Amino acid sequence: MRIALFVTCLADTLFPAAAKATVQLLERLGHEVVFPPEQTCCGQMHVNTGYQKAALPLVRRHVRTFEDHDVIVAPSGSCVGSIRHQHAMVARGAGDHGLERAAQAVGERTYELSELLVDVLKIEDVGAYYPHRVTYHPTCHSLRMIRVGDKPLRLLRNVRGIDLVDLPAAEQCCGFGGTFALKNADTSTAMLADKMQHIKDTGAEVCTAGDASCLMHIGGGLNRLDAGVRTVHLAEILAATEES
Amino acid sequence: MSSKDLILSRVRAALGQQASAEPVPRDYRSAGSLEPDVEMLVDRLVDYKAVVHREQDVAAVAARLQPGRLVVPPGIDRSWLPPGVTLAEDEFTADAVLTAATVAVAETGTIVLDGSPDQGHRRLSLLPDLHICVVRTDQVVASVPDALTRLDATRPLTWISGPSATSDIELNRVEGVHGPRNLHVVLLD
Amino acid sequence: MSTFLGMPATSPPGVGNLRGDEPFPKAARKALANSQLRRNLGHATGTIRRKSGAVISELPDWQELRAAGSALKAATMARLPELLEQLEEKVTAAGGVVHWAADAAEANRIVTGLVRATGQERVIKVKSMATQEIGLNEALEEAGIAAVETDLAELIVQLGHDKPSHILVPAIHRNRAEIREIFLREMPGVDPALTDDPATLAAAARRYLRETFLSTKVAVSGANFAVAETGTLAVLESEGNGRMCLTLPETLITVMGIEKLVPTWQDLEVFLQLLPRASTGERMNPYTSMWTGVTPGDGPQEFHLVLLDNGRTAVLADEVGRQALHCIRCSACLNVCPVYERTGGHAYGSVYPGPIGAVLSPQLTGVEDNASLPYASSLCGACFDACPVKIDIPSILVHLRNEVPHPRAEKAAMAAAAYTMDHPALYTRAQHAAKLSKHAKKLPPPLNGWTASRDLPEPPPETFRDWWAKR
Numbered sequence: 001m002r003i004a005l006f007v008t009c010l011a012d013t014l015f016p017a018a019a020k021a022t023v024q025l026l027e028r029l030g031h032e033v034v035f036p037p038e039q040t041c042c043g044q045m046h047v048n049t050g051y052q053k054a055a056l057p058l059v060r061r062h063v064r065t066f067e068d069h070d071v072i073v074a075p076s077g078s079c080v081g082s083i084r085h086q087h088a089m090v091a092r093g094a095g096d097h098g099l100e101r102a103a104q105a106v107g108e109r110t111y112e113l114s115e116l117l118v119d120v121l122k123i124e125d126v127g128a129y130y131p132h133r134v135t136y137h138p139t140c141h142s143l144r145m146i147r148v149g150d151k152p153l154r155l156l157r158n159v160r161g162i163d164l165v166d167l168p169a170a171e172q173c174c175g176f177g178g179t180f181a182l183k184n185a186d187t188s189t190a191m192l193a194d195k196m197q198h199i200k201d202t203g204a205e206v207c208t209a210g211d212a213s214c215l216m217h218i219g220g221g222l223n224r225l226d227a228g229v230r231t232v233h234l235a236e237i238l239a240a241t242e243e244s
Numbered sequence: 245m246s247s248k249d250l251i252l253s254r255v256r257a258a259l260g261q262q263a264s265a266e267p268v269p270r271d272y273r274s275a276g277s278l279e280p281d282v283e284m285l286v287d288r289l290v291d292y293k294a295v296v297h298r299e300q301d302v303a304a305v306a307a308r309l310q311p312g313r314l315v316v317p318p319g320i321d322r323s324w325l326p327p328g329v330t331l332a333e334d335e336f337t338a339d340a341v342l343t344a345a346t347v348a349v350a351e352t353g354t355i356v357l358d359g360s361p362d363q364g365h366r367r368l369s370l371l372p373d374l375h376i377c378v379v380r381t382d383q384v385v386a387s388v389p390d391a392l393t394r395l396d397a398t399r400p401l402t403w404i405s406g407p408s409a410t411s412d413i414e415l416n417r418v419e420g421v422h423g424p425r426n427l428h429v430v431l432l433d
Numbered sequence: 434m435s436t437f438l439g440m441p442a443t444s445p446p447g448v449g450n451l452r453g454d455e456p457f458p459k460a461a462r463k464a465l466a467n468s469q470l471r472r473n474l475g476h477a478t479g480t481i482r483r484k485s486g487a488v489i490s491e492l493p494d495w496q497e498l499r500a501a502g503s504a505l506k507a508a509t510m511a512r513l514p515e516l517l518e519q520l521e522e523k524v525t526a527a528g529g530v531v532h533w534a535a536d537a538a539e540a541n542r543i544v545t546g547l548v549r550a551t552g553q554e555r556v557i558k559v560k561s562m563a564t565q566e567i568g569l570n571e572a573l574e575e576a577g578i579a580a581v582e583t584d585l586a587e588l589i590v591q592l593g594h595d596k597p598s599h600i601l602v603p604a605i606h607r608n609r610a611e612i613r614e615i616f617l618r619e620m621p622g623v624d625p626a627l628t629d630d631p632a633t634l635a636a637a638a639r640r641y642l643r644e645t646f647l648s649t650k651v652a653v654s655g656a657n658f659a660v661a662e663t664g665t666l667a668v669l670e671s672e673g674n675g676r677m678c679l680t681l682p683e684t685l686i687t688v689m690g691i692e693k694l695v696p697t698w699q700d701l702e703v704f705l706q707l708l709p710r711a712s713t714g715e716r717m718n719p720y721t722s723m724w725t726g727v728t729p730g731d732g733p734q735e736f737h738l739v740l741l742d743n744g745r746t747a748v749l750a751d752e753v754g755r756q757a758l759h760c761i762r763c764s765a766c767l768n769v770c771p772v773y774e775r776t777g778g779h780a781y782g783s784v785y786p787g788p789i790g791a792v793l794s795p796q797l798t799g800v801e802d803n804a805s806l807p808y809a810s811s812l813c814g815a816c817f818d819a820c821p822v823k824i825d826i827p828s829i830l831v832h833l834r835n836e837v838p839h840p841r842a843e844k845a846a847m848a849a850a851a852y853t854m855d856h857p858a859l860y861t862r863a864q865h866a867a868k869l870s871k872h873a874k875k876l877p878p879p880l881n882g883w884t885a886s887r888d889l890p891e892p893p894p895e896t897f898r899d900w901w902a903k904r
Contacts, residue, residue: 007897007898009854009860011897012864012896012897012898013864013867013896013897014867014890014892014893015890015893016893016895016896016897016900017893019897020897020900023901035898035901037857037898038857040854040855040857040860041854041860043851043854045850046847046850046851047831048812048831048834049834049843049847050807050831050833050834050835050836050837050839051835051839051844051847051851052831052835053835054847054848054851055851057851057855058851058854058855061854061855086831140811140812140813140814140815141814143814144813144814144815144817144818145814171815172771172813172815173771173811173813173815175771175811176811177810177811177812177813178811178812179808180808180810180811180812181882181883181887182879182880182882182883183458183808183879183882184457184458184461184772184808184809184811185458185882185883185885185886186458186461186462186465187458187461187465187772187775187776187809188811188882189885189886189887190465190471190775191771191772191775191811192886192887216890217887219888219890220883220887220888220889220890221886221887221888223887223888224886224887224888245438245439246533247532247533247534247535247539248521248533250438250439250533250535251517251533251535251691251740251742251746252514252517252518253439254439254440254441254442254535254742254746255441255513255514255517255691255746255749256514257439257440257441257746257750258441258746258747258749258750258755259510259511259513259514259749260750262511262752264511265504265507265508265510265511265512266504266507266508267504268501268504268505268508269497269500269501269504270501271494271497271500271501272494272497272498272501272703272706273493273494274702275699275702288716292715292716292719336647349717351716352709352716352717353716353717354717359728359731365680365730365731365732366676366679366680366722366731366732367676367680367681367732370673370676370677370680387706388702388705388706388717389699389702392698392699392701392702392705393699397660397662397663397665397698397723397725398527398663398665398725399725399728400722400723400724400725400728400731400732401721401722401723401724402676402720402721402722402723403717403720403721403722403723404719404720405715405716405717405718405719405720406719407719408671408672408673408719408720409671409672409719410585410635410671410672411481411602411671411713411714411715412584412585412586412589412602412604412671412672413585413609413612413631413634413635414473414476414477414480414608414609414631415477415478415480415481415484415602415605416480416631417713417715418631418632418635419632420632420635420636420639421585421635421638421639421671421672421673421674422583422638422639422642422643422646422672422673422674422676422677423672423673423676423719423720424673
């Protein structure tokens, strides 16, 4: 299958390993990955901070970039949530009904990585090998906005060598929330502190998730504490093999 | 412009020319869709700390509970009164109250009083610390929707689910605040 | 704020309890430093989440009930003028008197006047969000009328000279030991040997209030629901203080927001199932009282219903935000909110805290007066899932963030970011610039909020698109 990658601005700039892993994984499974270079950012930060009008050109750019692709993947539940649930709204707000329809259509063809694997490619065992103790944080937008459910866990359970441990209070937000982490830094930090405590309680050496943004937040906190737990994107675990 | 006219004109302006609302989906379990389950009623009553008596002799149950000064509504079945019981003048001086009921809801463990002569006015069943309530099994309905179809909205209604309780201290349910601290239900077949 | 006569209007400033003294982040900072508060809230919200989850899972049709509740509320709003007039007609026909209050000041005037007309100097109150919203107790006090709160949590708040911090359990921020101390200090005639056993504390409140219930001739209540079809009002409660207030006094005054209507009697079947399970986590709350006007020989023989706007029409005018009026005040959204669980209710300033408060308060007052509240959320979405009438709180939050005045520097930064993101060449250059700032351990304001508690990621040697281009 030919799959267009929406890398997301965050993974592109700061977490390319997650994006590379997405490419390597899909190619290993025999699919063709294309990367339309005109892509930049889905505009979620603008929409969620109250700058919906400023997000309009970004929505337009995103839709134009991907409207000719049949299947689009992004290694981020949050960005997929924005594309699926906010892009049409932004277009509607601007009175651009053509764009609204096109955005809707692109949203329906855009999948978060675990959705693409389980729902579209119908695969739960991707042949990965990852001999580490891992706990999975189901990020809020993956969980409640696009409802990936247990798909990431189903994929992780099939990874060879993995020691997958449940994260207590897993469904609670890590406190990132985009600009929330800046505007309400104290509250965000308090939420992060509890999340980190739960992660440490699992004894895991790796905390994984489907969103680089939440991992940046959790990882930034764990690093500050020298907690001895690192954050790794779900794609990197699924891409890992005995050879790699 | 009166405040009524002001508010109504504001509401109309706020609504604007919006299309009428979507029809209400009623896919939940509606009235008549379930059989009343008396065992469930008992289970739910007990779960919320009511005491259930499944015997036919109301007077004997009431006597055993040592009601002290008992108050009863005017239309009470006199055969329910324990022989020799002390009847209180009114609810202000009574230790216990004995009433009938109108409807009981199995799924929620709720008893509804509607102020009929055998249930009395509302404060009658409120002030005494012990409420003995007689429910006939033919008054038991399955669910809240069933209860509403049986009730007359124009009557003063009191829905009772267990004894008076509060969750105001650390969100734990504690029985016994201002209403009767003891609720005994006699279920008559 | 619109002031044109007959146009939707926000709640006026200077009266009531919808506006806080400081922005949310500042108030939250203080609350977060209170470790006792954090512990109390964590314990209480955890308890209620478990209880609520258990009784909700007993109902196979919970989602269908939610869908019906949501649609019913929307249908009610669409027909609000007609339903309000129907309610007035039915209440009046049943012997009640209906009053209309455009705002908090008018509602306070009406209630104060009604109490004065009875010649009484004390009223007993059932817990009511509407009367707290309008600051009725303060208004009565100014008129020389004492208002006694009878709900246990409200009593704790009142005796403790405190403010409510939760819609359902206003004293949720207090634990049993603190409540004992308040009672010992403030409750006249209390047993000095009082323990902190919850049942003992409840018994102390029972003794303290019994005489007041029996001797007070006027009560003030709110209402959970009003049935337009029949003129019936409903109050759901637990302790029996509601039953006392609704049946013992000679005069009953009920203050109710205009959004509390349901069209028909049978429609109550939806909300009487949703509210207790979402709210206290009970299959049914211990007591629900329903009354229609005045019943000869039973309960108050004088009944007044005050219908309150106070900004509700302004909420109704917002096509996205109006669903906040569907709220049935269950507080499930507070109990699942990770922000509320850590900051508590006081940080929100308004009497309506938590996620629903963050969307309701700014709309009632106009967003300028509660500009920080739409941002008091990480948009995690737990509130939307928990809401028994499916209010899409995250979407309203995002919507309201577009309406608040934005800081100038932020506006400039957002515009620059959007421009850069819309020009791939600029975007690529910015990516490389980010790499140069590699060893920044502390960022300048407002970004220092990040580096205060978290490290920045180490910038990678190459971006993804660099890597892709080289393949």
